[in-house]
Amino acid sequence: MDLTKNEEDYLKALFMLSVEAGTELVGTNHIASGLGLAPASANSMLKKLTDKTLVHYEKHGKWVLTDEGKRIALQLIRKHRLWETFLYEKLEFTWDEVHEVAEQLEHIHSKKLVEKLDKFLGHPEFDPHGDPIPNEKGKYKAVRKLTLSEVPPGAVCKLIAVKDTSAAFLQYVSEIGLGIRSQIKLVDRRDFDNSISIEVDGRQVQVSEKFAINVFVVVV
């Protein structure tokens, strides 16, 4: 009845990769590398999940979640994001620390726990990274996460995550005076190279389009 941690992780990976790729079908190697495993391992696990009718095999090496498989994946994502919200909001974890622990907590089996946690948190719709939290039925709000490069002049937004997590980039981000939850006002954008002027703590800063593409924000 209840799936193992590993089975659950495969279903979640398949869901995430298919959303990311914009197609239902995902190849064996793609799933394997997403989980950091050998293709042979993924192949045999996916065959097992096919027997359990959680995954469907399509032509040569392509896999799709069944409705039931998708339902389970969405519940897992729900749990993951609720736990991230809990760690961030209630236990003073920073946004970059929550994921690793949520990766473990998402596998706790207790329907009551999930529903009570959701209630305790006030039924949040987005996790600390700005990703939507599916409800009990698996439905969720459209993503409101943007990169800084998409924000219109005049808008005020808040930094919620970075795409590039290299030390060099993070160093640059903090030099500018930015961090998680920083308020950013987009002053204007130059058509010439799409570089932008932003206002941070009352100071005005110039950043390139490349920089702006690597910063995720929500408009406040």
Added chain:
Amino acid sequence: MDLTKNEEDYLKALFMLSVEAGTELVGTNHIASGLGLAPASANSMLKKLTDKTLVHYEKHGKWVLTDEGKRIALQLIRKHRLWETFLYEKLEFTWDEVHEVAEQLEHIHSKKLVEKLDKFLGHPEFDPHGDPIPNEKGKYKAVRKLTLSEVPPGAVCKLIAVKDTSAAFLQYVSEIGLGIRSQIKLVDRRDFDNSISIEVDGRQVQVSEKFAINVFVVVV
């Protein structure tokens, strides 16, 4: 480095059984039946834990925790009881629902999580069953849990658990108007048969010594 869920559960079981038995030494069969497993399974796991110097083999079929093994067991108990407290205090779980979920949550690996959870709960010293919560160093307050039969006349106490969990007994308990957290005033005790008079919600009730032995309370 990090132990598996199963290894952890063996260490905890060994600790709890040795406390219960009042002796450091615990036999193979005892540990096996405590975990609901075959003696052969316990034997091979305990040999493995011996290699890891978490357990020590003593003469014929008797096992003892090493200092390191005991340290780990106490940390596991700390986590278990902190989670039970969280579920009870923050998520509206009832006292009899917390154990099963805490059995899973205790295996989440994150030092930061335990310390932040402890802080969030206000550094509680006892869990919802009245059992003491070890601190980061494994130290804990002496147990303050009593059976109703040990309470002196005049004292006011609170029901925190029952020893006998049979349907018949629970039925009787609720008939008297008692439940978890009920206030009980001990009116007096008859020397003749150690039966007692208690006051519950202003009503006076007579109960036998056998009844009193099966009800755990804390003096308030």
Added chain:
DNA sequence: TATAAAAGTTAGTTTAGACTAACAAATTTA
């Protein structure tokens, strides 16, 4: 003290879920 019962160990099997190496099929590319 001899025998029965209880307790503990060993050996061999099973399942989950990894891995590597060898192989086969599809897709690119020359």
Added chain:
DNA sequence: TAAATTTGTTAGTCTAAACTAACTTTTATA
């Protein structure tokens, strides 16, 4: 279209942790 490359599968091995069955050692009892 033939060769090269990429992608996927099969077979066999490994580890963790359970199981059963058979065997041995210790303890209890007649």
